[in-house]
Amino acid sequence: MATETGKNVILLPQTNQLIGLYSIIRDQATKRGDFVFYSDRIIRLLVEEGLNQLPVEETLIKCHGGHEYKGSRFLGKICGVSIVRAGESMEMGLRDCCRSVRIGKILIQRDEETALPKLFYEKLPEDISERYVFLLDPMLATGGSAMMATEVLISRGVDASRILFLNLLASPEGIAAFHEKYPEVKIITGGIDEKLDEDKYIVPGLGDFGDRYYCI
Amino acid sequence: MKMSSRGLDSTTDSTSQFATIEKTEPSKRYTPPWTKPYIIGIGGFSGSGKTSISQKIILELNQPWTVLLLCDNFYKALTEEERKLALASQYDFDCPAAMDLELLVEKLDSLKRGKKTEIQIYSFSEHNRTEKLFTIYGANVIILEGIMALYDQRLLDMMDIKVFVDTDLDVCLARRLTRDILYRGRDLVGALQQWERFVKPNAVKHIYPTIRNADLVIPRGLDNTTAIDLLIQHVKKQLAVKSKLHIQRLEALGHNFQFNVQSCKNLHILPSTPHTRGIHSIILSKKTERTDFIFYFDRMSNLLIEMALDTLTNYTSVDIRCIKDYTYKGLKQTLEVIAVSVIRSGDCFMNSMKKSIPDIPIGKLLIQSDASTGEPHLHTESLPKREHLAKYILLDAQMIGGAGAIMAIQVLIDHKVKQEDIILVCYLLSEIAMRRLFRVFPEITVVVGKLSNSEEVDTTYNMEGFKDSDWPFLNRFIDSLYFGTD
Numbered sequence: 001m002a003t004e005t006g007k008n009v010i011l012l013p014q015t016n017q018l019i020g021l022y023s024i025i026r027d028q029a030t031k032r033g034d035f036v037f038y039s040d041r042i043i044r045l046l047v048e049e050g051l052n053q054l055p056v057e058e059t060l061i062k063c064h065g066g067h068e069y070k071g072s073r074f075l076g077k078i079c080g081v082s083i084v085r086a087g088e089s090m091e092m093g094l095r096d097c098c099r100s101v102r103i104g105k106i107l108i109q110r111d112e113e114t115a116l117p118k119l120f121y122e123k124l125p126e127d128i129s130e131r132y133v134f135l136l137d138p139m140l141a142t143g144g145s146a147m148m149a150t151e152v153l154i155s156r157g158v159d160a161s162r163i164l165f166l167n168l169l170a171s172p173e174g175i176a177a178f179h180e181k182y183p184e185v186k187i188i189t190g191g192i193d194e195k196l197d198e199d200k201y202i203v204p205g206l207g208d209f210g211d212r213y214y215c216i
Numbered sequence: 217m218k219m220s221s222r223g224l225d226s227t228t229d230s231t232s233q234f235a236t237i238e239k240t241e242p243s244k245r246y247t248p249p250w251t252k253p254y255i256i257g258i259g260g261f262s263g264s265g266k267t268s269i270s271q272k273i274i275l276e277l278n279q280p281w282t283v284l285l286l287c288d289n290f291y292k293a294l295t296e297e298e299r300k301l302a303l304a305s306q307y308d309f310d311c312p313a314a315m316d317l318e319l320l321v322e323k324l325d326s327l328k329r330g331k332k333t334e335i336q337i338y339s340f341s342e343h344n345r346t347e348k349l350f351t352i353y354g355a356n357v358i359i360l361e362g363i364m365a366l367y368d369q370r371l372l373d374m375m376d377i378k379v380f381v382d383t384d385l386d387v388c389l390a391r392r393l394t395r396d397i398l399y400r401g402r403d404l405v406g407a408l409q410q411w412e413r414f415v416k417p418n419a420v421k422h423i424y425p426t427i428r429n430a431d432l433v434i435p436r437g438l439d440n441t442t443a444i445d446l447l448i449q450h451v452k453k454q455l456a457v458k459s460k461l462h463i464q465r466l467e468a469l470g471h472n473f474q475f476n477v478q479s480c481k482n483l484h485i486l487p488s489t490p491h492t493r494g495i496h497s498i499i500l501s502k503k504t505e506r507t508d509f510i511f512y513f514d515r516m517s518n519l520l521i522e523m524a525l526d527t528l529t530n531y532t533s534v535d536i537r538c539i540k541d542y543t544y545k546g547l548k549q550t551l552e553v554i555a556v557s558v559i560r561s562g563d564c565f566m567n568s569m570k571k572s573i574p575d576i577p578i579g580k581l582l583i584q585s586d587a588s589t590g591e592p593h594l595h596t597e598s599l600p601k602r603e604h605l606a607k608y609i610l611l612d613a614q615m616i617g618g619a620g621a622i623m624a625i626q627v628l629i630d631h632k633v634k635q636e637d638i639i640l641v642c643y644l645l646s647e648i649a650m651r652r653l654f655r656v657f658p659e660i661t662v663v664v665g666k667l668s669n670s671e672e673v674d675t676t677y678n679m680e681g682f683k684d685s686d687w688p689f690l691n692r693f694i695d696s697l698y699f700g701t702d
Contacts (some may be wrong), residue, residue, distance in 0.1 A: 013526075015526045016526070016528065016529065016547050017522070017525045017526045017528065018526075019531075019546060020531060020546070020547045020548060020549055021545045022546065023534060023536050023544065023546025023547055023548060026538045026544045026546065027536045027537065027538070027546075028537055028538060028539060029537070037574065041571070041572060044518065044571075045522065048491070048515075048518075048519065051491055052490070054490075054491070055490070056490040056491070056493070056494050058495070061497045061500055061501045062501065062502050062503070063500045063502055063687060064500075064502050064687065064688070064693055065687035065688075065691060066687065067500075067686055067687035069496070069497065069500050069501075069680065070499075070678070070680060070681075071493050071494070071496055071497030071500065072490055072493045072494045072497055073494065073497065074494050082667070093329060096571075097515060099511060129332070133518060134241045153682040155573070166394050172694055174666075199539065201539070203542055204536075204538040204539075204542035204543060204544040205538055205539060205542065206538060206539070207538070208538040209451060
């Protein structure tokens with residue numbers, strides 16, 4: 001069972017197996033094929049944990065053989081929103097668990113002049129305000145892009161408490177900064193690292209996730 | 217959809233014979249049918265029709281894993297000189313000294329104890345054992361057939377029934393000549409010489425006296441259909457008793473066994489959350505389409521497999537070099553993980569299994585329950601050969617009486633796998649099956665999606681209040697729906 005380490009921060013259980021998986025993807029010697037495969041495995045665990053947060057209603061299920069089962073039914077529609085490009089790597093994991101899920105995209109890049117993140121592109125489902133949103137970005141370092149993306153979502157009418165931010169690795173600084181601005185957004189992460197270094201890299205981290213997933 | 221009911225729980229009348237055996241044998245141990253297989257010894261002259269009778273018995277018994285063991289494979293390897301004699305029809309193959317009885321005793325004893333046993337095939341053209349092996353494992357019935365089958369007391373002691381086929385020697389000679397000349401390329405003179413010199417004198421001197429060791433004599437060989445029918449009837453009756461005993465032992469395993477689910481460290485039950493209950497609902501609902509059923513069962517099995525992998529403790533710490541030479545204190549698995557699927561319901565996990573470990577070696581077991589008695593039978597096994605230690609994840613979607621799973625674990629243990637290296641993954645497990653499992657194999661790890669209760673419902677882990685007698689815990693339906701065939 002995942003633990004809630006702080007208010008609205010959910011950390012996957014740090015089992016031997018999970019640490020084993022992170023050992024593979026953090027290792028600079030790991031080839032891209034393995035990096036992609038093991039990242040996908042972690043992403044599926046994050047998505048399962050995200051789905052676990054969604055509301056259900058009790059319902060009586062008619063089973064085979066006339067048996068009845070007091071089960072539950074999933075309530076509420078969901079959608080994914082990935083922050084281009086690294087966030088897109090998490091779409092497959094999401095589809096593995098929710099087949100026909102709608103996925104919106106947001107492109108945020110650093111403005112060359114101001115060095116601040118800037119919104120370049122967004123494409124979101126029309127009815128996004130009625131949905132639970134899985135915000136996808138594998139790394140939470142400073143939280144700059146994630147905060148901007150959240151801003152976009154809120155401006156489209158999404159309730160902050162209906163946003164679940166899924167990432168593989170987070171820095172304590174990033175979590176603090178993000179939650180200072182949006183305390184109601186649930187952060188679901190697979191690992192919380194030590195700190196950020198002077199270049200704003202997560203320590204020990206795993207490198208540029210997008211590069212390792214798509215290019216290297 | 218065809219549903220077989222839990223045969224194991226049908227009431228079987230216990231005769232006093234069973235009762236006494238139950239008392240003397242500790243019920244904590246499981247004795248599979250291949251430990252103490254039923255051994256039939258068939259002796260008689262060369263050409264008396266032993267082989268034909270053996271084949272008829274195999275055909276009529278129609279039991280899985282009936283094995284014919286030929287004494288012919290236990291001739292001694294010949295020296296160069298002896299080979300020359302043999303080629304000139306001057307070597308005596310018909311006396312007891314020509315047989316490697318020591319080896320035969322050793323192999324039969326190994327089979328009697330249920331061990332996996334390899335037998336070398338003997339070549340009559342080379343007069344030597346060949347490299348070719350045939351492996352016997354899991355035999356329920358073994359027929360040992362050969363002229364010397366009833367000769368050695370140690371062999372006789374292991375047999376459950378001893379049969380002598382008493383065919384007139386002149387009939388035997390006629391059959392032998394036909395066989396030698398037509399099929400073995402001998403000439404008439406050589407074949408007759410062999411008969412005169414060795415076969416007949418030995419038959420009279422060594423083989424015929426073994427008739428006294430027989431429980432049953434069949435005069436006139438295969439022509440004597442009445443005697444053969446009687447023999448088969450008798451063997452069938454004995455096997456029915458054996459089967460009944462097997463079922464009773466399995467049943468007894470779950471009784472009078474205090475077991476506390478909460479304090480069992482080796483049992484891992486999938487936590488009941490709104491989310492998992494939602495998935496259970498889709499899997500169990502009658503309204504669910506097959507595509508959805510498969511999709512959600514895959515998700516469920518993914519959760520169970522991740523849970524199973526979480527139970528592994530075979531890790532060693534490693535320092536991982538990350539970017540910028542940062543170090544991460546990581547972990548690495550030290551043992552190989554092997555999946556073993558119980559055909560067919562274990563196959564439902566394969567999709568998810570490969571998503572977690574794409575190159576995992578996969579073993580398969582086919583264990584079928586007899587439709588009328590519920591007795592499990594091992595039909596086939598193929599396991600990856602490993603000399604080193606490994607962790608084995610045994611997959612079976614549903615366990616009703618647990619008999620099949622107990623047999624599957626026994627097969628692994630017979631292949632030198634340790635109990636503590638076995639992780640059984642099961643979606644629906646009845647309490648009675650779990651009790652039986654832990655009774656016999658207390659060291660295994662069990663990962664389960666839903667565990668029912670046999671009597672009072674314990675809501676601490678069974679919030680849905682499932683009971684052993686509820687439909688989903690009494691009927692096999694997961695694999696039928698998953699594969700779309702009954």
